[in-house]
Amino acid sequence: MPTQTGRFGPYGGQYVPETLMAALAELESAWVEAWSDAAFQLELRAQQHAFIGRPTPLYSADRLSEEFGGARLHLKREDLCHTGAHKLNNALGQVMLARRMGKARIIAETGAGQHGVAAATACARFGLECVVFMGREDMRRQSVNVRRMRLLGAEVREVTLGTGTLKDATSEAIRDWVANVASTHYVIGSAVGPHPYPELVRELQRVIGDEARDQYLAAEGRLPDIVIACVGGGSNAIGMFTAFVGDQDVRLVGVEAAGRGVETGLHAASLTGGRPGVLHGSYSYVLQTEDGQVKPTHSISAGLDYPGVGPEHAFLRDLERVEYTAVTDAEAVAAFKLCTRLEGIIPALEPSHALARARGFAEELGPSGRILICLSGRGDKDLDSVEEFDDQH
Amino acid sequence: MTSTEARAQGSRLELTLHRPGDELALIPYTMAGYPDRSRSIEHGRAYARAGAAAIEVGVPYSDPLADGPVVQRAGQAALEVGTTLADSISIAAAIAEEGAPVVLMTYVNPILSHGAQRFATDAARAGIAGVIIPDLPAEESEPLADPLRAAGLDTIFLVAPTSPDARIRNIVQQSSGFVYCVTLAGVTGPRAELDPGLEGLLLRLLAATTLPVAAGFGIATPVHLRRLRGKADAAVVASALLARIHAGEEPLTLAEELLQACR
Ligand SMILES: Cc1ncc(COP(=O)(O)O)c(C=O)c1O
Numbered sequence: 001m002p003t004q005t006g007r008f009g010p011y012g013g014q015y016v017p018e019t020l021m022a023a024l025a026e027l028e029s030a031w032v033e034a035w036s037d038a039a040f041q042l043e044l045r046a047q048q049h050a051f052i053g054r055p056t057p058l059y060s061a062d063r064l065s066e067e068f069g070g071a072r073l074h075l076k077r078e079d080l081c082h083t084g085a086h087k088l089n090n091a092l093g094q095v096m097l098a099r100r101m102g103k104a105r106i107i108a109e110t111g112a113g114q115h116g117v118a119a120a121t122a123c124a125r126f127g128l129e130c131v132v133f134m135g136r137e138d139m140r141r142q143s144v145n146v147r148r149m150r151l152l153g154a155e156v157r158e159v160t161l162g163t164g165t166l167k168d169a170t171s172e173a174i175r176d177w178v179a180n181v182a183s184t185h186y187v188i189g190s191a192v193g194p195h196p197y198p199e200l201v202r203e204l205q206r207v208i209g210d211e212a213r214d215q216y217l218a219a220e221g222r223l224p225d226i227v228i229a230c231v232g233g234g235s236n237a238i239g240m241f242t243a244f245v246g247d248q249d250v251r252l253v254g255v256e257a258a259g260r261g262v263e264t265g266l267h268a269a270s271l272t273g274g275r276p277g278v279l280h281g282s283y284s285y286v287l288q289t290e291d292g293q294v295k296p297t298h299s300i301s302a303g304l305d306y307p308g309v310g311p312e313h314a315f316l317r318d319l320e321r322v323e324y325t326a327v328t329d330a331e332a333v334a335a336f337k338l339c340t341r342l343e344g345i346i347p348a349l350e351p352s353h354a355l356a357r358a359r360g361f362a363e364e365l366g367p368s369g370r371i372l373i374c375l376s377g378r379g380d381k382d383l384d385s386v387e388e389f390d391d392q393h
Numbered sequence: 394m395t396s397t398e399a400r401a402q403g404s405r406l407e408l409t410l411h412r413p414g415d416e417l418a419l420i421p422y423t424m425a426g427y428p429d430r431s432r433s434i435e436h437g438r439a440y441a442r443a444g445a446a447a448i449e450v451g452v453p454y455s456d457p458l459a460d461g462p463v464v465q466r467a468g469q470a471a472l473e474v475g476t477t478l479a480d481s482i483s484i485a486a487a488i489a490e491e492g493a494p495v496v497l498m499t500y501v502n503p504i505l506s507h508g509a510q511r512f513a514t515d516a517a518r519a520g521i522a523g524v525i526i527p528d529l530p531a532e533e534s535e536p537l538a539d540p541l542r543a544a545g546l547d548t549i550f551l552v553a554p555t556s557p558d559a560r561i562r563n564i565v566q567q568s569s570g571f572v573y574c575v576t577l578a579g580v581t582g583p584r585a586e587l588d589p590g591l592e593g594l595l596l597r598l599l600a601a602t603t604l605p606v607a608a609g610f611g612i613a614t615p616v617h618l619r620r621l622r623g624k625a626d627a628a629v630v631a632s633a634l635l636a637r638i639h640a641g642e643e644p645l646t647l648a649e650e651l652l653q654a655c656r
Contacts, residue, residue, distance in 0.1 A: 014532065015528045015530075015533060016458065016528055017527055017528060017530075017551070018527075018552065018553040018555075018560075018564070019459075019575060019578050020555075021532075021553075021555070021560065023555065161462070161465055162455065162456070162469070167456065171458055174458050175459075175460075175461070175580045178459065178578065178579055179578060179579035180578075181578055182578070276505075277502045278500075278501050278502045281528075288502065288506065290506070291478055291479075291507075292478065292502045292503035292507065293455040293472060293503070294456050294502070
């Protein structure tokens, strides 16, 4: 996985304008060459340690475990990564790859702003020009991250066409790449997009699960019963799941954003409520109208507010290796508060979806159960969103 | 049916776009449903009556990755008035009645959603001559292109300034009717100047195929068209016409000026 043509079963592929095809081929060969180069791996490992702060800890959430009925909960603390989310694992690796390819300009899309901040940070670290595309609505609800990106020296371009969220920012980033393909590398922010991106992003994020599996075995002497991660485009989830996919006794659970409820149509649960189609260069599950137009989405969490999902998740769903489920805005906000009060950890709204789903599993498993959750980011960026939610409810 | 067999039968598009001497064939673009259904038909028919060689009908799409702001805005407006793929096909059919061959330009997802086989049947029944899918590179095309060819539709693939010669050879193999030459590395939208590398790209492309070559993206003025004469077989003009409509003007005036520059 993926196959030579960049497919995960029927999913994946390269549905992009012809102008980008040569760049994707160049990226693929540069990536394959770098990834098999021991010197690149060594340098990446050193940067992950000194700059990101890896390995991130595995944390036993005892008070939350007690609240949820006794099953033992562990959190993989990606919120402790530099810049506050797992996104830097990918952005740093891609910026190092871009440097190797001789690209002086980086573009990125961002929803919550976490990937934009990560890209801007990696560019500041290595002295590359950085342009981040961001929807108008997201610039409003994640204004702190807009200021961080600007401080880091990135240009933030507001995207007003379409729905003004992550989907439109991604489309605009791809258009910029079409126009500047010779000088520019596109640092895509999740395990989505045309081949080789889904594979490349997975390999850069799999450090999450590789570390967590070793840490879990060392701490507990066994593997967890269930591993849970939130799914926007699916990068923290695929990064966490990849190490466990071969462990047939470990249940893997991906949690999407149900927004106001999947039945209301106001959600962002592509695997739960969508059907196969093409979005942003790959074939996967897409929230779309009967006529094949991409639908606007809703989630309180800007990082999950996306109508598509990475093609490997579509395949893992069809294989029934991973269960995908969805959690509402209200459930995520409740879990956000609970984790903050009981553990002294303010989680981002994205992984608050995974935390919310853990309660049901904890009840199902009982006190002997073991659950590992990917805490993909910290929630300082979400205080306004949560206050706004509280005011409206 | 292979593209060679289609050529042997003589594709209508291929015959129409090969012009005598250094005459250029003009392919004006109309967006289905923009500014509304009836005017999108009227514009297409008026271009055909004025002497356009073929008409390109755009299917509006929510996320058009190859399009700049002018086409994006027109597409968004067409979607807001409820234009569907089925509407676009029927708009194309109404324009085809004027006699000039009609090519449909649509992103891949509406076709997948409609069903490739059903789309091919509907498009052929509507009298559409060929299909351009800007986010379907030749490698990914087989499951879609096969039913299109079987229904007798031409499959027009795009060559870009970044396409290496080996890719160009494969793209022209898969194409029938004509080959679409993207004049610049970028999205659609009127440009002040044509790309300085365009002549070189056209030479590479003409060396690789006997199919007519249509240049598109950025072409907006009579000066551009005069520069293309003798170097390409045809030219597609889209954003410049849509921009006139957006400004509340009659696009036929510009189409007539452009046609004059072709002959
Ligand atoms: C903290 C955090 N978690 C999760 C996500 C969702 O992305 P993905 O599904 O790629 O992990 C985001 C996206 O911005 C994020 O900021």
